[in-house]
Structure formats: structure tokens, C-alpha cells
Amino acid sequence: MNQSLKLFEKAQKLIPGGVNSPVRAFRSVGGSPFFTKKASGSRLTTADDKELIDYVCTWGPAIHGHDHPKIREAIAEALAKGTSFGTPGPAEVEMAELIVEVVPSVEKVRMCNSGTEATMSAIRLARGFTGRDKIIKFAGCYHGHVDSLLVKAGSGAITLGNPDSAGVPSSVAEQTIVLPYNDLTAVSEAFSKHGQEIAAIIVEPYPANCGLILPHEGYLQGLRDLCNQHQSILIFDEVMTGFRLSIGGVQQSIGITPDLTAMGKIIGGGLPVGALGGKAKIMDFLAPLGPVYQAGTLSGNPLAMAAGITSLKMLRDESPYEKLETIGKTLATGFKDIAKTKGIPLQVPQTGSMYCLYFSEKPITNFDQAIASKHDSFKSVFHKMLEKGIYLPPSSYETCFISTAHTEKDAEKTLEAFESSI
Numbered sequence: 001m002n003q004s005l006k007l008f009e010k011a012q013k014l015i016p017g018g019v020n021s022p023v024r025a026f027r028s029v030g031g032s033p034f035f036t037k038k039a040s041g042s043r044l045t046t047a048d049d050k051e052l053i054d055y056v057c058t059w060g061p062a063i064h065g066h067d068h069p070k071i072r073e074a075i076a077e078a079l080a081k082g083t084s085f086g087t088p089g090p091a092e093v094e095m096a097e098l099i100v101e102v103v104p105s106v107e108k109v110r111m112c113n114s115g116t117e118a119t120m121s122a123i124r125l126a127r128g129f130t131g132r133d134k135i136i137k138f139a140g141c142y143h144g145h146v147d148s149l150l151v152k153a154g155s156g157a158i159t160l161g162n163p164d165s166a167g168v169p170s171s172v173a174e175q176t177i178v179l180p181y182n183d184l185t186a187v188s189e190a191f192s193k194h195g196q197e198i199a200a201i202i203v204e205p206y207p208a209n210c211g212l213i214l215p216h217e218g219y220l221q222g223l224r225d226l227c228n229q230h231q232s233i234l235i236f237d238e239v240m241t242g243f244r245l246s247i248g249g250v251q252q253s254i255g256i257t258p259d260l261t262a263m264g265k266i267i268g269g270g271l272p273v274g275a276l277g278g279k280a281k282i283m284d285f286l287a288p289l290g291p292v293y294q295a296g297t298l299s300g301n302p303l304a305m306a307a308g309i310t311s312l313k314m315l316r317d318e319s320p321y322e323k324l325e326t327i328g329k330t331l332a333t334g335f336k337d338i339a340k341t342k343g344i345p346l347q348v349p350q351t352g353s354m355y356c357l358y359f360s361e362k363p364i365t366n367f368d369q370a371i372a373s374k375h376d377s378f379k380s381v382f383h384k385m386l387e388k389g390i391y392l393p394p395s396s397y398e399t400c401f402i403s404t405a406h407t408e409k410d411a412e413k414t415l416e417a418f419e420s421s422i
């Protein structure tokens with residue numbers, strides 16, 4: 001029996017499902033997960049010494065590839081000064097200054113430890129600020145495992161066949177209005193009905209947890225306008241897109257200013273970090289200035305700040321976005337051409353370093369279309385690619401990521417593997 005299988009058997013006795021986050025269990029594609037013993041650049045090395053080109057990139061954070069020497073050095077330097085202070089530290093001020101500098105809508109920022117904490121606090125803050133209870137979210141958007149947001153939540157949740165989690169009180173779920181993405185009329189109707197009760201709209205500006213969906217022209221501006229008209233808060237969940245598509249996230253790329261922004265993933269450089277930022281007059285509603293409570297024993301942790309600051313500074317100073325877009329285009333075009341030659345219907349939405357494979361005749365513009373695409377085709381391609389040393393995310397509802405460590409040669413190998421897999 002191989003090492004991964006041995007570890008998984010033991011893990012299943014000790015950890016629910018053998019994993020500490022559900023999608024890692026391969027339930028959506030079948031089979032059992034490999035275990036990784038180390039990672040470097042664009043590659044993972046499994047417990048059985050197989051090398052894989054990695055398009056999961058630790059689900060987003062590893063935009064510089066794995067084990068980047070600069071990030072490793074920054075952590076080592078911070079480590080020599082202590083792992084946690086429990087008082088304010090200089091790195092937190094540096095991080096805040098950096099985020100305020102690069103993310104257009106952010107005037108003040110509060111650090112936390114995960115994307116989930118960021119969206120949870122954003123919702124509480126929006127409710128506290130507006131004195132309203134209801135929120136609008138969109139089907140297929142995932143905002144972490146927050147009670148009120150685990151409704152039609154995409155990703156891991158749909159992979160397991162239950163878009164709505166057990167254990168969420170119906171009184172909480174009732175406060176969440178779920179609408180289809182890319183449909184402004186639906187949002188407008190919800191406001192007509194509940195306008196005075198809606199605290200906020202929360203949206204992944206480019207939904208990336210049910211594959212990858214891009215907005216129709218004018219859609220996000222439409223959300224901004226409706227929030228303005230009804231004095232509701234617009235929350236961009238840029239946990240996935242922030243710092244990935246441009247240093248300032250989707251809000252910078254398309255020039256729309258949300259009131260609050262949830263951040264995570266890349267912001268921690270591979271360590272656990274999240275952040276909530278936005279307009280000062282809203283952010284000042286947070287404790288200790290305001291009545292909305294939010295806290296964290298390890299928030300602003302010096303090791304995590306060191307890794308995150310280094311990750312963000314490299315992006316700001318080296319701006320690798322064009323290079324990432326080039327490899328993204330090579331892959332997307334390659335996948336589409338190969339599928340076309342073989343007469344297999346395939347959609348490959350791609351923007352910058354994000355792409356996904358939908359086995360579908362038509363472009364995907366919302367969650368219902370995403371779940372109607374052919375998952376069996378994805379499953380079979382996933383396993384064949386893995387066999388050939390290419391690790392795609394183990395679910396067709398996930399986005400593939402490219403890092404600055406991925407080369408044209410990696411892309412070439414990936415396309416060769418794809419050609420012989422479909």
C-alpha cells in the first residue's frame with residue numbers, strides 16, 4: 001500500500017473524513033487524496049515521492065509559488081524575535097499602511113486570521129452600521145463557513161451535495177436573500193420588496209467557488225448603484241481575487257468602489273491571515289471605537305504579518321500580472337483548441353492567473369449553468385491528468401491557479417497531458 005493511502009486510513013480514524021477542510025478529501029472526483037510532504041515553486045512532492053505540477057496553489061495563497069525564498073527569510077527573521085506578542089506590534093502598522101496604499105477602497109483595515117473571519121465580521125459590521133438585518137448573497141458564491149452565508153454556497157458545500165449546511169438555524173438563514181448572479185433585475189426586485197431591511201450585498205466580484213464566472217458588462221456597477229439608492233453596504237469578498245488579478249483586486253481592475261472588502265489567502269503569504277477593510281466611517285463602528293465587537297488572540301501575528309507583507313510587496317514592486325496573464329492565456333487557448341480538435345464541448349473562462357474547465361456547450365454565467373456542466377467528464381480528466389503529474393483542483397467547482405513559479409514549459413507539459421487525457 002502506498003504512503004498516502006496508509007496516512008489517509010490512519011487520518012480517517014482520527015480526523016472527520018481524514019481531512020481538515022472537506023474539499024481535500026476528493027469526494028467530488030472519487031478515489032482518495034494524496035498526501036504532500038513538501039512543496040517548492042510550481043511543484044508538490046507527494047508522500048510517495050511523485051512530483052506534481054500544482055494548479056491548486058494551496059487554494060489561492062501561493063501566487064509566488066511554494067516556499068518562496070523571500071517569504072521564508074521574512075518568516076525566519078520574524079521568528080527570531082518571538083512568535084506572538086499580544087500587544088500591538090510594528091508589523092501590523094506596516095501591513096495596514098501597505099493595504100491602504102494598494103487597495104483603492106480601503107481607508108482603514110482590521111487584521112484577522114482567515115477569510116471566514118473577514119466575511120463574518122463584514123456582515124456584522126454592515127448590520128451594526130445600518131441597523132438592518134437582511135443580507136443579499138448570490139447562489140454559488142462562497143464566503144467561508146459563516147452561518148448566514150452557508151446558503152447556496154458553492155465549492156465544498158455543493159461538492160458534498162448539500163448547498164445548505166445542517167446546523168444553521170432557520171432564523172439565521174431567513175435573513176439571507178439568495179439571488180442568481182449576473183441578474184440585476186432580481187436584485188432590483190429584492191430591494192423593492194425589502195429595501196429598508198437590507199444591510200448589505202456581499203459578492204465575490206468574480207465568483208470563483210463554482211468554477212469561474214465573469215460578470216456581465218455593467219453588472220457590478222449596477223450592484224453599486226442599487227446599494228447607493230437604498231443606503232445598503234456593498235461588500236466585495238476579494239478573499240480569492242484580491243492581490244491576484246491586480247494588486248488592488250477586482251475593484252481596481254474595473255474601477256468600482258465597494259464600502260467594505262474582505263481579504264484573505266494571498267494576504268498571508270501562506271500563513272493564516274484575513275483582513276476586513278473599507279471606509280473609515282464604517283470601520284470606526286468596530287470595537288474599541290464603536291459598538292460592533294470583533295477580536296482575535298492571534299490577529300496581526302508577527303510571523304503571519306512578515307509573510308504577508310513580503311508577499312504583497314513582491315506583487316506591488318514586481319507586478320507579475322502580465323506574465324501571469326500570458327501563461328493563463330496559453331493554457332486557456334491550448335485547452336480550448338485541443339478540445340475543439342477532438343470535438344469535445346469545453347468552456348475555459350480565464351482571467352489573469354485564474355481559469356477553470358467546464359465541460360459544457362455554452363458559456364457559464366451563473367450557478368445553475370455551472371452545476372449543469374458535465375462533472376463526469378471533469379472527474380475522468382482530473383484522474384488522468386493526476387496520473388500524468390498534473391494536479392488540478394479535485395472538483396469542477398474550483399478555480400485553477402497559476403503562480404509566478406509556473407513556466408511556459410509547465411504549461412506545455414500540462415497541455416500535452418490534457419491532450420492525451422481527453
Ligand SMILES: *Cc1c(COP(=O)(O)O)cnc(C)c1O
Pocket residue numbers: 113114115116117119142143144145204209237238239240264265274
Ligand atoms: C476561501 C474563501 C473564503 C474563506 O476563506 P478561509 O480562509 O478559507 O476562511 C471566503 N471567500 C472567498 C471568496 C474564498 O475564496
